Amino acid sequence: MATKASRTAARLMLAPAVILLLGWMMVPLTMTVIFSFKRYLPMRGGDLGWVGFENYVRFVNSSAFWPAVQSTLMIVGGVLLITVVLGVLLAILLDQPMWGQGIVRILVIAPFFVMPTVSALVWKNMFMDPVNGLFAHLWRFFGATPVSWLSEASMPSIILIVSWQWLPFATLILLTAIQSLDSEQLEAAEMDGASPLSRFIYITLPHLARAITIVVLIQTIFLLAIFAEIFVTTQGAFGTRTLTYLIFQRVLESQNVGLGSAGGVYAIILANILALFLMRIVGKNLDR
Amino acid sequence: MGRIVLDQVTKSFGDVTVIPPLDLTIEDGEFAVFVGPSGCGKSTLLRLIAGLEDVTSGAIRIDGQDATDIVPAKRGLAMVFQSYALYPHMSVRKNIAFPLRMAGMDRAEQDRRVDLAASVLNLTDYLERRPGQLSGGQRQRVAIGRAIVREPAAFLFDEPLSNLDAALRMGMRLEISELHKRLETTMIYVTHDQVEAMTMADKIVVLRAGHIEQVGSPLDLYRAPRNLFVAGFIGSPKMNLIAGAEAAKHDAHTIGVRPEHITVSATDGEWSGVVAVSEHLGSDTFFHVHDTGLADTITVRADGEVGFRHGDRIHMTPRADVIHRFDEQGLRIA
Amino acid sequence: MARAATTQRKIINTAFAWMVGLLIFFPIMWTILTSFKTEATAIADPPVWFFFDWTLDNYRVVQERSDYSRFLWNSIIIAGGSTFLGMLIAIPAAWSMAFVPSKRTKDILLWMLSTKMLPAVGVLYPIYLIFIKFGLLDTRIGLTIVLMFINLPIMVWMLYTYFKEIPGEILEAARMDGAGLREEILYVLTPMAIPGIASTVLLNVILAWNEAFWTLNLTAAKAAPLTAFIASYSSPEGLFYAKLSAASTMAIAPILILGWFSQKQLVRGLTFGAVK
Ligand SMILES: Nc1ncnc2c1ncn2[C@@H]1O[C@H](COP(=O)(O)OP(=O)(O)OP(=O)(O)O)[C@@H](O)[C@H]1O
Ligand SMILES: [Mg+2]
Numbered sequence: 001m002a003t004k005a006s007r008t009a010a011r012l013m014l015a016p017a018v019i020l021l022l023g024w025m026m027v028p029l030t031m032t033v034i035f036s037f038k039r040y041l042p043m044r045g046g047d048l049g050w051v052g053f054e055n056y057v058r059f060v061n062s063s064a065f066w067p068a069v070q071s072t073l074m075i076v077g078g079v080l081l082i083t084v085v086l087g088v089l090l091a092i093l094l095d096q097p098m099w100g101q102g103i104v105r106i107l108v109i110a111p112f113f114v115m116p117t118v119s120a121l122v123w124k125n126m127f128m129d130p131v132n133g134l135f136a137h138l139w140r141f142f143g144a145t146p147v148s149w150l151s152e153a154s155m156p157s158i159i160l161i162v163s164w165q166w167l168p169f170a171t172l173i174l175l176t177a178i179q180s181l182d183s184e185q186l187e188a189a190e191m192d193g194a195s196p197l198s199r200f201i202y203i204t205l206p207h208l209a210r211a212i213t214i215v216v217l218i219q220t221i222f223l224l225a226i227f228a229e230i231f232v233t234t235q236g237a238f239g240t241r242t243l244t245y246l247i248f249q250r251v252l253e254s255q256n257v258g259l260g261s262a263g264g265v266y267a268i269i270l271a272n273i274l275a276l277f278l279m280r281i282v283g284k285n286l287d288r
Numbered sequence: 289m290g291r292i293v294l295d296q297v298t299k300s301f302g303d304v305t306v307i308p309p310l311d312l313t314i315e316d317g318e319f320a321v322f323v324g325p326s327g328c329g330k331s332t333l334l335r336l337i338a339g340l341e342d343v344t345s346g347a348i349r350i351d352g353q354d355a356t357d358i359v360p361a362k363r364g365l366a367m368v369f370q371s372y373a374l375y376p377h378m379s380v381r382k383n384i385a386f387p388l389r390m391a392g393m394d395r396a397e398q399d400r401r402v403d404l405a406a407s408v409l410n411l412t413d414y415l416e417r418r419p420g421q422l423s424g425g426q427r428q429r430v431a432i433g434r435a436i437v438r439e440p441a442a443f444l445f446d447e448p449l450s451n452l453d454a455a456l457r458m459g460m461r462l463e464i465s466e467l468h469k470r471l472e473t474t475m476i477y478v479t480h481d482q483v484e485a486m487t488m489a490d491k492i493v494v495l496r497a498g499h500i501e502q503v504g505s506p507l508d509l510y511r512a513p514r515n516l517f518v519a520g521f522i523g524s525p526k527m528n529l530i531a532g533a534e535a536a537k538h539d540a541h542t543i544g545v546r547p548e549h550i551t552v553s554a555t556d557g558e559w560s561g562v563v564a565v566s567e568h569l570g571s572d573t574f575f576h577v578h579d580t581g582l583a584d585t586i587t588v589r590a591d592g593e594v595g596f597r598h599g600d601r602i603h604m605t606p607r608a609d610v611i612h613r614f615d616e617q618g619l620r621i622a
Numbered sequence: 623m624a625r626a627a628t629t630q631r632k633i634i635n636t637a638f639a640w641m642v643g644l645l646i647f648f649p650i651m652w653t654i655l656t657s658f659k660t661e662a663t664a665i666a667d668p669p670v671w672f673f674f675d676w677t678l679d680n681y682r683v684v685q686e687r688s689d690y691s692r693f694l695w696n697s698i699i700i701a702g703g704s705t706f707l708g709m710l711i712a713i714p715a716a717w718s719m720a721f722v723p724s725k726r727t728k729d730i731l732l733w734m735l736s737t738k739m740l741p742a743v744g745v746l747y748p749i750y751l752i753f754i755k756f757g758l759l760d761t762r763i764g765l766t767i768v769l770m771f772i773n774l775p776i777m778v779w780m781l782y783t784y785f786k787e788i789p790g791e792i793l794e795a796a797r798m799d800g801a802g803l804r805e806e807i808l809y810v811l812t813p814m815a816i817p818g819i820a821s822t823v824l825l826n827v828i829l830a831w832n833e834a835f836w837t838l839n840l841t842a843a844k845a846a847p848l849t850a851f852i853a854s855y856s857s858p859e860g861l862f863y864a865k866l867s868a869a870s871t872m873a874i875a876p877i878l879i880l881g882w883f884s885q886k887q888l889v890r891g892l893t894f895g896a897v898k
Contacts, residue, residue: 006721006722007724010721016711018715027748027752029740093639097631097632099636103643107644108646111650115849118873247744247746251747282732282735340797340798370791373794386799390800
């Protein structure tokens with residue numbers, strides 16, 4: 001399909017996207033890397049010169065670092081576990097014959113379209129508020145003392161909020177994958193005498209493996225970057241300061257750009273390792 | 289008018305040479321068929337003629353005019369694709385009229401030509417439908433309609449019937465032949481199908497690895513294949529090729545005998561063997577014979593009534609006047 | 623599921639699925655309900671469900687006090703503008719990669735995807751600095767450009783997967799029929815690609831509308847869209863549940879409606895075509 005003329009036209013049409021994205025990626029990235037090797041305090045003297053790897057060392061050695069790693073891992077791990085397990089179950093449920101399937105699907109998917117600040121605020125105030133929240137009403141109804149969710153059980157609360165937002169995504173993708181399963185395969189297994197459970201374990205689950213991997217990778221990338229949910233609820237207090245939030249605080253709140261940039265470089269490296277796995281899968285798909 | 293000349297045309301994709309230097313002339317009004325094994329470059333050749341690919345070197349002349357650097361739209365050729373390539377968002381009428389619209393023809397003339405083409409192709413009742421609402425055969429006709437309204441210098445067909453079932457394929461084959469007789473326009477037709485090649489072509493071009501093995505009328509190729517490749521390629525079932533002592537008797541390295549040129553008998557004959565499979569087609573019967581000492585399998589075509597079965601001993605005699613002889617290089621010995 | 627399930631199983635499925643569906647949807651429903659209550663009913667214990675005096679007061683107050691329509695307008699401009707700009711760049715790029723692929727096409731696509739993976743916080747300060755330098759901080763144009771960039775890879779990818787489904791032979795047929803590049807794109811490609819383009823636009827409007835890192839960090843008062851508007855309800859206004867609910871409902875309603883149209887595209891867009 002290619003003649004010289006069309007190839008030239010194609011290059012010209014691709015160029016703007018490539019050049020702009022390249023600029024968008026390279027310019028800030030280079031700046032971050034440069035800042036990370038500097039002592040740079042915009043409010044307290046500005047650029048104070050090169051310091052080598054000092055920022056990298058200090059970022060890792062600061063008392064906030066390991067707790068941040070820990071809470072990041074807890075949020076990412078907790079949300080992944082909840083959304084993948086519930087997502088598989090929900091996808092199977094939604095794949096069953098029923099009345100009003102379309103409407104149920106819409107109900108399940110809706111949370112994904114709620115902007116993060118709204119969902120965080122609604123959960124924080126209307127559900128988790130220790131005085132007027134619905135959970136407080138519920139606890140009092142059963143004679144229990146209401147819990148101050150976001151301070152006493154901050155981590156589970158955040159995980160709950162974020163899982164609620166991402167469960168639709170996992171469900172939708174897994175449902176799409178289940179529906180692409182050739183029903184003749186299941187019928188063949190049934191003819192071979194496989195029980196419903198073993199059909200699930202030996203046929204459905206392996207078929208879903210790829211979709212699950214994709215869900216895990218994409219969600220991990222997005223979950224590592226969650227920001228608004230914490231910004232609106234705890235502001236990083238009560239052990240919910242993630243790496244992203246820590247870097248944000250270093251850069252914009254305490255205006256220690258050098259230190260924050262070193263953290264940013266760590267985050268970029270981490271994300272790239274994950275992205276590599278994702279791109280393997282997506283790339284394989286391109287060849288088909 | 290449509291005399292197409294390829295002069296030392298080559299084509300490479302990157303380092304891979306698909307078409308080595310090739311010369312070919314297709315006369316005005318001729319029905320030329322390209323045949324050859326999968327991947328031998330038939331489609332590539334057709335697309336070079338169409339202008340959908342650039343030649344790497346060489347020249348293509350259409351009616352004496354150098355068309356090598358002319359864009360496809362300006363070559364005055366029409367192409368019918370294997371997948372039909374109809375515009376799914378346009379009605380049949382709009383599909384057929386599209387090339388006319390691109391040529392800036394006025395509406396009345398467009399309609400006149402579309403209606404004419406539709407009546408020729410039995411599409412009049414379907415003009416307002418979308419391609420998605422048509423059967424395979426009807427889609428194929430629309431694709432042909434879109435090609436004929438332009439009154440092109442030549443038609444290019446790339447395996448146009450391969451997506452149709454057997455019965456439809458036969459019908460369309462006749463329609464295309466009839467169209468050719470009526471329009472007397474050059475047609476170049478790529479196919480895998482022996483029957484299409486033999487029945488439709490004025491001239492068959494046998495290709496192997498981008499190379500022309502032989503060019504000639506269907507009967508030329510059938511009667512006098514120039515080499516072993518063509519001998520094995522043209523004819524169905526394939527010619528039996530026998531090497532060794534039996535060939536030496538005829539002063540050849542290899543001899544070829546077509547299945548239909550062997551007579552069978554239960555009692556005596558020049559060769560004998562055991563029937564492995566017999567295929568009864570009604571009008572004909574094919575015997576695949578093993579243990580002849582000549583070749584792995586000898587295929588024989590006999591009358592539909594002849595009844596040997598698996599395991600029967602069978603005697604065979606080739607017709608002496610139609611034995612093809614080939615030398616060590618596989619070339620025909622005259 | 624080739625076989626008809628027994629009615630009994632279908633009833634159980636239906637009941638169970640609806641229960642789960644309503645449970646998941648509940649926070650949204652509760653927010654919408656609360657937005658029609660008075661502040662007193664909103665915090666009543668035990669909670670009041672449907673039987674209260676429905677009122678539109680909250681919507682009026684929210685609009686008056688915080689100028690909802692200004693934030694809405696900012697959201698529309700930023701989401702619409704970034705999508706429009708992005709499409710201008712993405713359509714030609716996707717066209718060229720889908721129909722004139724080269725050896726590098728795959729690498730370019732994957733590289734584009736990798737820019738999407740860049741953690742925003744890693745480049746927060748440089749962008750912040752650039753914005754200050756060019757006077758883009760708290761402007762709609764600045765935010766539009768940033769959101770265009772962060773969604774550009776998704777746009778190119780989605781369009782690419784849609785364009786890929788258009789058989790190249792059809793475009794070649796158009797070329798044989800005498801169409802030039804312009805006619806080919808105008809009369810053949812675009813009409814066939816409209817559904818794909820529409821889905822891409824839809825998904826990207828949604829993503830831009832809900833984006834809450836850059837919108838929170840790069841705006842103050844002038845250019846703040848709805849995400850920032852809601853965040854400003856954090857406290858103490860957040861304790862006025864009815865008003866918070868009204869504001870929230872207004873912020874999510876447009877996108878909920880758009881979102882319901884785009885379920886299928888969502889999967890394709892967010893998995894970069896890896897799941898269809
Ligand atoms: N765009 C391309 N890039 C690289 N190689 C190509 C390209 N198009 C075709 N080829 C190669 O050129 C050779 C000839 O291809 P072509 O499609 O012409 O074969 P064909 O004879 O039409 O086969 P078939 O009967 O299967 O349609 C093949 O080996 C093919 O792999
Ligand atoms: Mg071919």
